[in-house]
Amino acid sequence: MWRKVLGICLAMSMMLLLSACGSEETATYKGEIDTNPDKGLEVMGEHVTYDPNHLVNDGKPVELEWWLWDAPDLFGSIAEEYEKIHPNVTIHIVNNPWDGFWTKLPLALQKGKKGPTLFNVHNSYQHLLLTYMAPYDIDVKDLEQDFFTAKSHEIDGKIYYIDFGIMTGAIYYNKDMWAAAGLTEEDIPKTWEDFREVAKKLTIQENGKLIQAGFNYNGEFENLMQSISYQYGSTLFDESGTKPTITQEGQIKAVQMMLDFYDKDQVGDKDFGTDSAQSFGQGQSAMVYKWGHFYGYMNTNYPSIPYGTFEVPVVDEDPFAYDRYNGESTPGINKNASPEQLEAAQDFIRFYLANAEKQKSLCMNYSLFPANNALREDEDLLKNPAIQAVSEHISDYIWPGPMPATLGDNLKIAGQDIMYNGKSIEKTLKTAEDIIKVDLSNMDFVSSESLYHKYSQHK
């Protein structure tokens, strides 16, 4: 008898569970109603301004989702500050893993008001997202006056996202090894010629075996190669901005210089580990070329290693560009959202862009040079070595545009073929160029190199 009762109970509980599993959160959202348009707050911003003293969605409740892949607390604090001003707006932060974000987001953006209204953007995925994005309801000229990289994001006179900060390459050096080699701050090299001498001093070999690399670029071939070739004045794309040009003199010289570091100067070795970041963290390499995110990597994995940063050396005193940069983007707005959500999202974006303090905290977190001109001289930001290193010549850094992955991927393969398989530089770069050309012909990509202020000087 008891078995029957147990069986019936189990079956019923399973039915109940299943029915509960199917119930989506369909209850009508009952948020707060805002009746006070006068918040008593000051207008924020310089050219892109935000006047908080108004009602959003006529004060009626509205709910938004904001999808991110990182730092939910930090981005959430921006949402919280906005919600305090407009209590009728609720912004739900949905944090996602980076790996699956770009698979799920385009699917979710088709869900209209049930999908995310706001979502963080990475410019390398612009081609995936643009069809779902609504342009910012902010004057483009105002954006360009406040954010020095905004112009490069203009598409047919509209802006869908901009950078809140930019990241680029720099040389990271181990301070203990630097001191042990008898080097001081005065020895920080400005040119690659000087850099090679410093690297030699930092190199330790025992019985012909490399113990400490003076400079290690393993795993960074494609990034360093692009940096040096820009210095020589060779752009990555032709004047139409659609065809790759990676077999120019500048690129060949750049690769040759990199090979010389290892083969002639013997300051490092292609077989000295495949990951220069790890080698630096483990105290085996004295200098590495890394982008700003390395600051976070070191804080997470090797917090006790003392290191400094200096600007990437140059081939001559007046290089075409010091390096390329890439931006970290402001959120996109889902054009499929409901009109109420769109109104709130546009208002929130204006608040975000006029709020220099919040942009500052984002730049601090990611070690980014701020794109907002109002933050250029900010003392707190300049204390960050990665930001400080690039601050002097920031206008001489070039952005090639939202580069498709094919360029980096094929340059990486070319680097491996040249370094490990001993293939000829010219032939290998030509092969990579041909593959990239085919890939780009299937994409709607136009480089932004022509927007660079020294573009007319390229070779």
Add this chain to the structure above:
Amino acid sequence: MKKHILKYSLHIVLALVGIITILPFAWMILSSFKSNEEISALHQTLLPKTFTLENYVSLQSNFDFLRYFANSVLIAVIVTVLVVYISCLCGFVLSKYKFRGRNLIFGFVMMTMMVPWSVTIISRYTMFMKAGLQNTYLSLILPVMVSGFGIFMMKQDISALPDELLEAARIDGANEFRIFHQIVLPMSKNSISAIAIFQFLWVWEDYLWPYLMIDSDKKQLLAVGLTMFNGRYATDYGGLFAATAISIVPVIVVYTIFQKRFVAGVAAGSVKG
């Protein structure tokens, strides 16, 4: 003498294989008590030089670990129970009832096992979206509650039960419901154990489908949560190892419960016909 040498050699080889198999697992567990710096250090040690519980203490700060864990347990248990019951039911019908089209149905079930999962994911996603099942647990349960593998296993197992036994029960007045629950199910414990272990494990470690279907943080599963430790630029290995160490506990519990019958069950499903 020669026999003894062979026996001991075999034991040594098996012990070595066992150590090689378990070493990465042990390394992961022990590393969960190390700092990230020690995990990424040049000179590796199996035991932590500086023992820390920080990775476990800070687990909840990355995401709502306990909630994700509970959600995963709930879904894995429901799916496992459903799969086991439905597989037994279908296996019983396909092996003990003679009707036209029986082999055709079984062939169809077998065919579902041959279609790669990735082929159906897009159409399945569209279907579930149109049905409004996104962000519901039903979307995680429905697609896996009928398992071709489970039906195959149970058909093979139940077909080995003597028909005379079931006939005797019928003569004694047992109806089909009673025969199934009181004779067939208890006599299929080995195969049920095998299916339970497999199914629980598959649901427990499934990542892409739950990630695509569930948006709400409150409903998300642990396999998705674990990927939060892989940042864009750096991975919090200490946190990842600690979370993984805890996340495998239910799998070990399920295996411990069913292990005695597991091997017998797999063997039964594979040889009987």
